[in-house]
Amino acid sequence: MNLTPMIDMTFLLIVFFILTSQISNVEMAEEIELPEPKHSVAAEPDEEHRVVINLIPDLLDKRRVASMRLGFRTFNADAAGRAALRAELLAAVQRDAEVKIDIRADRQASYSEVYPILNAASASGARRVDLVVAASLPGGGARLNEEGGP
Amino acid sequence: MTLLARARRTPDSAAPENGGAYHRPLSRRHRSESDLRLNLVSMIDVVFLLFMYFLLTANFTLGEEVYLIDVPQTRAAGFDDPFELPERPLTIRIATIGPGAADCSIRIDLPGLAPTPTFEDLFRRLEDHRVRPGNPTGLFMPDNPIHIVPTAGTRWEHTIEALNACLRAQYTSVRLIEPAAGG
Known part of the structure; x- marks a missing residue:
């Protein structure tokens, strides 16, 4: 042989x-434990033109976001890190106008920690901002159609 | 003996010059058996290629789903009807009040409406108030804006549950608003 x-x-x-x-x-x-809503009507993720922001939780206090990860880059969860992330998102949208941003946050994260990232994603001019959740069990509920309506 | 002469000799009749024995050629039966033997290397090559092909083309399910949320900038770029009356958004206020998944205070900003104890109740109330063919006395059209206002300390899972309840009740314009003080 x-x-x-x-x-x-x-x-x-x-x-x-x-x-x-x-x-x-x-x-x-x-490290991220995604929310798992009951009777979810969330849609299947669209893999094309997808940019994922991972909000890495603080291991000691999961309500806090320790850092943000976009591709291979990691940003601190402070004002400078958020500004850098915003600049990176703007650049991503300039490179590809069809880009859509998926935000993955831990279920325990405080809303005040997630909201600035939502805001930055919205301000980037991305076509869509999606919130990622854990998939529900089969038959758990209706699904959204392409336009986002149930 | 020259090489030419050696080649002309039939192996069966020839005797080795150096006292050794010539190898007998394989008979027809033996030759056909050896021809039929599978070449494993090329088979394994092809199997690996197929394996890679399936790996690349397979759709790996991540076990994740997504909610689409309103992006204000996208909306602002659209055509605004100057005669359109401003719609008052329906505000839903939520706050985490304990460590459990169900420990959340949910309140719809409507006069005379008691707080809803669970997200399932929130869904039912929203659905009951939506104008639809079977419910002409509903208060809100499906495209009526809904603002979800969590407190700063509200857990993300509760925010998502509230968003899910609104979308499940078939409202199409749901937004997450800046965190309210408290919580």
Whole structure:
């Protein structure tokens, strides 16, 4: 048996898994426990033109947001960090006018910690701002249509 | 002996010059068996390629859903009807009052309306007040603006529950407003 192409393919697979696992880590912060509303009417996420902001909770006090993560970049949850995040979002919208922003926040986070990020996302001029929640169980409720109406 | 002469000799009849034995050629039966043997390397290559193809094309379900919220800037860019009467938004005030998922105070800013104990009640009240074919005496059109006003300390899960109740009651213009003082 010729082992060379097998080893080639195995290395390719390893590279593929390394790349995809990094991407998923960036898109989905595992520290965040998403809200899980009952009888949810939330829609399936649209993967195209998607920019995800992860609001990483403080491990000691989950009501507080410790940092914000946008792609590979992390911003402090202070005024300077929020300003930098706002600039980054503006740049993202300038690069792609169809961009939509998904906000992932922990269920325990205080509204006062999330609202400035909502505001920044809205002010960026993005086409849409979506709030991410955990998917409900099948048959848990009606779903929104494309226009956002139930 | 030259190489040419060696090639002309039939292997069966030829005797080795150096005292060793020539290898007998495979018979027809043996040759066909060896031809039919599968080449595992190319098979594994193809299997890996297929595996990668399915990985790339598969739609990985994240177990997540999204709510669309109103973005004021997008609205402002639209056409404003100068004859349109300003609609008074229906305000829903929420505040977290305990550690439990149900520990939330919910109040609709309508005169004579008692606070709603749960988000399920909020949904029912909103649905009861929505104008629809079976309910002509409803107070609010489906596109009537609804403002959700959580206090600063309201947990995100309660804010989302309130948003969900409004959308579930089929209101289409729901906004999250700046946090109110307290909580």
